Amino acid sequence: xxxxxxxxxATRQWSDGTYAGSCKLYLTSGDPFFPYSGxxxxxxxRINVQGTPTDVYCDMTAQGGGWTLAxxxxxxxxxxxDVVAAAGNTMSTSVAGKLSDSAINALNTLGYYRFDCSTxxxxxxxxxxxxxSIRSNSYSWSVDLTLGGVTFATSxxxxxxxxxxxxxxxxxxxxxxxxxxxxxxxxxxxxGWNMAGALWVK
Numbered sequence: 001x002x003x004x005x006x007x008x009x010a011t012r013q014w015s016d017g018t019y020a021g022s023c024k025l026y027l028t029s030g031d032p033f034f035p036y037s038g039x040x041x042x043x044x045x046r047i048n049v050q051g052t053p054t055d056v057y058c059d060m061t062a063q064g065g066g067w068t069l070a071x072x073x074x075x076x077x078x079x080x081x082d083v084v085a086a087a088g089n090t091m092s093t094s095v096a097g098k099l100s101d102s103a104i105n106a107l108n109t110l111g112y113y114r115f116d117c118s119t120x121x122x123x124x125x126x127x128x129x130x131x132x133s134i135r136s137n138s139y140s141w142s143v144d145l146t147l148g149g150v151t152f153a154t155s156x157x158x159x160x161x162x163x164x165x166x167x168x169x170x171x172x173x174x175x176x177x178x179x180x181x182x183x184x185x186x187x188x189x190x191x192g193w194n195m196a197g198a199l200w201v202k
Contacts, residue, residue: 008039011046011055019046022107023058024066024202044091049103056090056099059200067114068107071098071133071199075187080199083133093198104131107201112144117188117197131201 004014006026013019014034020026023045027036045058047068057069069090071080079087079096088097099107112125126139188197 004034005038006036006040006045008043011044012039012058013046019048019053021048022066022109022202023047023056023060023068024109026058027060027066049099050106054099054103057092063114066202067200068099068202069093069198070104070107070113070131070201072096073117073188073195073197073199075194075196078186081133093196098133098199101131101133104199104201110202114200115188115197116200118190118195120190 004016004018006012007015012026015038020029020034025047026045029036040060042058042060044055046053046055047058048054049056059065059067059069072088072090072093072095073080074094074096077096080098083098084101086098086100086103088095090097090099104113108129108131111129112123113131115122115124123144125142128139130139132139187194189195190197
């Protein structure tokens with residue numbers, strides 16, 4: 001007998017009061033007693049983040065669903081940069097906040113991250129498969145515009161901060177380390193700084 005489904009209250013969780021380990025695991029629990037049914041869809045879910053119940057926004061529809069909102073980037077804000085610890089929350093894309101870097105790494109099962117900035121969506125990863133919010137870092141980052149047909153190995157790469165996009169046809173990207181001052185690097189970069197964006201993990 002099915003004994004749990006997604007319940008919508010202040011936040012979505014299993015109807016028996018338990019919660020999944022990530023947004024992805026609500027979709028793919030592998031347990032027939034915990035089907036993804038009931039109050040499904042995008043929204044705030046309770047998940048287990050390194051042993052702590054945490055309310056996060058889950059994108060359950062784009063690119064197969066199961067994406068956990070890890071970092072919220074707002075124009076005029078540097079709250080997402082050089083902050084390794086958690087800051088604020090990630091229950092909405094409209095207020096700056098982030099999960100801790102260690103939580104982001106614990107939630108990553110794919111080896112890459114989804115990065116939205118303004119109207120752009122790309123997928124990023126680095127050579128060590130480790131997320132860092134430190135703006136100037138030694139990792140070599142690569143971007144895939146489609147997650148299909150364009151391989152990471154042949155995509156543009158750079159060392160340094162990840163919160164800028166550089167898809168084909170756009171002027172060469174910039175990152176904080178090369179901008180000559182934090183004032184030029186608020187928000188995320190897509191045809192210019194000071195854009196709203198988000199990092200997603202699953």
